[in-house]
Amino acid sequence: MNQPAPMVAILDDEPEIRTMLSDALQDAGFRTASFGRATEFEAALARTAPDVCLVDLGLPDKDGLALVHRLALESGAAIIIISGRAQVQDRVTGLELGADDYIIKPFDPAEVVARVRARLRSGRDAGKTVSxxxxxxxxxxxxxxxxxxxxxxxxxxxxxxxxxxxxxxxxxxxxxxxxxxxxxxxxxxxxxxxxxxxxxxxxxxxxxxxxxxxxxxxxxxxxxxxxxxxxxxxx
Structure with missing residues (x-):
């Protein structure tokens, strides 16, 4: 029986970015679920477990960094921050709080797809060994x-x-x-x-x-x- 395609959850308050990322990831063979608010995203996590979470830091209803930290503690998903905050300290803080990668806006969708594949490849390689x-x-x-x-x-x-x-x-x-x-x-x-x-x-x-x-x-x-x-x- 074939395994389902990996699921990527996208959390960004900009509809254009959600659509752009969803289209690029689906074209690359991934399943996607998109959310504009953290509350919707968190409710969905209670029902399904994505393989990768793409999380914008500038959210309208919750602090993005606090959400990243909670995901890192409670979720087995890889976490990739997508943000317009380009300062080194912002990237350091995101990684310190548990993110696996940090992508600065504006970005090429192909780069995001490549980073998602890299995180999943890392997870699969780990999964081949004793856990x-x-x-x-x-x-x-x-x-x-x-x-x-x-x-x-x-x-x-x-x-x-x-x-x-x-x-x-x-x-x-x-x-x-x-x-x-x-x-x-x-x-x-x-x-x-x-x-x-x-x-x-x-x-x-x-x-x-x-x-x-x-x-x-x-x-x-x-x-x-x-x-x-x-x-x-x-x-």
């Missing part, structure tokens, strides 16, 4: 986006945090440079990428109960990158 890892008393369930401690307490992590965690767990006790992280996780190299990685790693350390001044599992090798020191088993 549960155990390390130092923790269990990471990547299909559910949760960490489980020895007492069974569950702590959710975002799609973006999960990409970083999987990268560490697939290469324990090996140095992972910034360049390797950029190559594996995508995104443009530079200050915004580095800041986003720092924040995601900091959040992972907090969720793992690490001492921020002397982390036991995720070590920073200054000027070189990071190394994960735990023993890991998959399956």
């Amino acid at each position: 549960v890892a155990r390390f130092e008393g923790w269990e990471a369930q990547f299909e559910r986006y949760v960490l489980i401690d020895t007492e069974g307490k569950e702590t959710p992590f975002s799609h973006a945090e999960g990409e970083v965690l999987r990268l560490f767990l697939e290469s324990p006790k090996r140095l992972i440079s910034r360049a390797q992280m950029q190559e594996n996780l995508g995104g443009a190299a530079g200050e915004s990428f580095d800041r986003a990685m720092d924040v995601r790693i900091s959040r992972l350390r907090t969720k793992l109960g690490e001492d921020p001044k002397n982390p036991r599992l995720i070590k920073t090798i200054y000027g070189a990158g990071y190394i994960f020191l735990g023993d890991v088993t998959w399956g």
Whole structure:
């Protein structure tokens, strides 16, 4: 039985942009659902789970960044911000709050299609591997986006945090440079990428109960990158 085409949810208050994106994505073989208000978008999420969410930050009824942050914590979808805010700090903030990518308006629809395909390809590649890892008393369930401690307490992590965690767990006790992280996780190299990685790693350390001044599992090798020191088993 054939799998349905991936679903892309589009949230933008400009009808022309919704139509342009929907047409381009449908021509590329995707299913789409378009929304002009955050309340409509959130109501739809209760009924269906999109594979990718395209989210504008300038929404009429809710704060776009707050919505992105909630999606990152509660949804397994990849999140791509589409925004007219072009400042570096805006991009950094969006990535820090859990977005997987950031596209600045005006854009070519073909670029959006390419970015959506890249995020889905990353997810499929991850899906080909085992989705549960155990390390130092923790269990990471990547299909559910949760960490489980020895007492069974569950702590959710975002799609973006999960990409970083999987990268560490697939290469324990090996140095992972910034360049390797950029190559594996995508995104443009530079200050915004580095800041986003720092924040995601900091959040992972907090969720793992690490001492921020002397982390036991995720070590920073200054000027070189990071190394994960735990023993890991998959399956």
